[in-house]
Amino acid sequence: MTSFCGEGVEADDYIACVARRATRWGLDVVIASSDKDFMQLVTSPESGVWSLGSKVPAQERDRETLDSRLQTQDLGRQTGKIGLLNPHDKTETVWTAEQVRAKTGVEPCQIVDWLALVGDSVDNIPGVPGVGVKTATDLLNQFGSIEALYGDLAGVKSDRLRAALQSRQRRCGAMSRWCACRRIEV
Numbered sequence: 001m002t003s004f005c006g007e008g009v010e011a012d013d014y015i016a017c018v019a020r021r022a023t024r025w026g027l028d029v030v031i032a033s034s035d036k037d038f039m040q041l042v043t044s045p046e047s048g049v050w051s052l053g054s055k056v057p058a059q060e061r062d063r064e065t066l067d068s069r070l071q072t073q074d075l076g077r078q079t080g081k082i083g084l085l086n087p088h089d090k091t092e093t094v095w096t097a098e099q100v101r102a103k104t105g106v107e108p109c110q111i112v113d114w115l116a117l118v119g120d121s122v123d124n125i126p127g128v129p130g131v132g133v134k135t136a137t138d139l140l141n142q143f144g145s146i147e148a149l150y151g152d153l154a155g156v157k158s159d160r161l162r163a164a165l166q167s168r169q170r171r172c173g174a175m176s177r178w179c180a181c182r183r184i185e186v
Helices: 012-024 037-041 063-072 098-105 108-118 133-143 148-149 159-167 170-182
Strands: 028-030 084-085
Touching: 012 028, 012 037, 012 084, 037 084, 037 098, 037 108, 098 108, 108 133, 108 148, 133 148, 159 170
Parallel strands: 028 084
Antiparallel strands: none
16 A cells, blocks of 8 residues: 655645546546535536546556556646545435535635635634625625735725724634645646
């Protein structure tokens, strides 16, 4: 069994990196975790039901064949899918982008910004005081990203919310996003 260890690299970052690389090989990946920041990696199924089966035929799943495919494949293109399985969820549902949207109200690519606004005590992300799930979702649906939000704070209607955002602008924009973002190349 392979193990990964590196100074300043979290296990979550290795999981994200291996998952993304596997999708570039055409493999479907399921990450079993209840950690909310993995929602940023979830992709949409290309057709209806999310399948745990690989797009790579079983006889081609050996290391040598995958290595040769990797060398000839465009690594910028994602061909597999990433799903998220919460081990504490009795339904055993593999989450896709649809479930992430249903749970959070935002796209998987907005999860880092959503967590930076809401905060997450497990990952030591302070968030913005007074900003909960609904407010964060509303802000991201209105502005699209934290960068756009802070670029147009005048567009925030509530004076109290605008003041809270201003007080956390530096922390929310930098530290919180860094804490929530999974590095996909380690």
